[in-house]
Amino acid sequence: MFLERGPSATTAEVAARAGVSEGSIFKRWKTKEALFFACMAPIPIADMGWIAKLPSRVGTRTIRENLEEIALEIVALFRLIMPSILMAQSVGEHHRRLGDFDTSPPIVSRKKLAAYLDAERKLGRLRAIDVDVMSRTILGSLFSFVHLEVSLAGQDPAPIAAETFVRGLVEILVSGAVPEGAPTKPKRR
Incomplete structure (x- = not known):
């Protein structure tokens, strides 16, 4: 209600x-x-099933498959909690409510995802990257995707499915946006 x-x-x-x-x-x-x-309380960390599954994913399947599955689980969670986040923010209480935790769920999420990425990096399945930046990029992108989806509520003239967004995001993160051997200097016009 x-x-x-x-x-x-x-x-x-x-x-x-x-x-x-x-x-x-x-x-x-x-x-x-x-x-x-x-x-409107934030969801307890124990209810974030995707976090509990992270250790068992290390070294399994491909990085792309794991990241897509993790991202879709995070999208499902964000879709569940986004309305209450927006409502709590609208009355200025969201940050106070996060203070009810020893460590707020967003920080735990970021750290756990970074730990997963670091474990994959140590196995040689990711290159030497800043796993905290990658974790923030994934979570921030997914949060923004769901935030706009909920906020626009059918008003987006060109919506995309979560699966399409996640595949594209993971592709950019895994493969990068600049092709190998691309010129480093801009072409003169």
């Missing part, structure tokens, strides 16, 4: 949607504000 109507949704509407009495809501949450922020 809060995702549809924001903070203006009433507790009666929330209770009706949940199929419970309004009184039962106030037994658990003392105020409407407490209920709202409980609904």
Whole structure:
């Protein structure tokens, strides 16, 4: 209900949607504000299944296959949590809520993905790159993709499927954008 109507949704509407009495809501949450922020809370790290799978992916399949699968799982998670992130940001509480964690989920995500990339690098499956930059690039690109998808809600005149975006992103990261042997200096016009 809060995702549809924001903070203006009433507790009666929330209770009706949940199929419970309004009184039962106030037994658990003392105020409407407490209920709202409980609904908008960041997802616990334990619920980020893609992170738990990272160690078992090291050295398996191809880097491209692993990164595409990881990225699609992250897109699915971002699609799930993006509405609540946007809602919490709209009332200025998102950063405060991230402070409820010892280490905020975005930082844990970045570090765990960087650790996976570093393990692949140590196996010689990635060249000597800054794995933190690559981790930030992946997560930032996927966050931006989902943010625009949710924010534009069908208004994008040329939307692309998540699978297409992920394949393109991974291709750029794995192969690079500049062909080998390309001139390093611009051509004169």
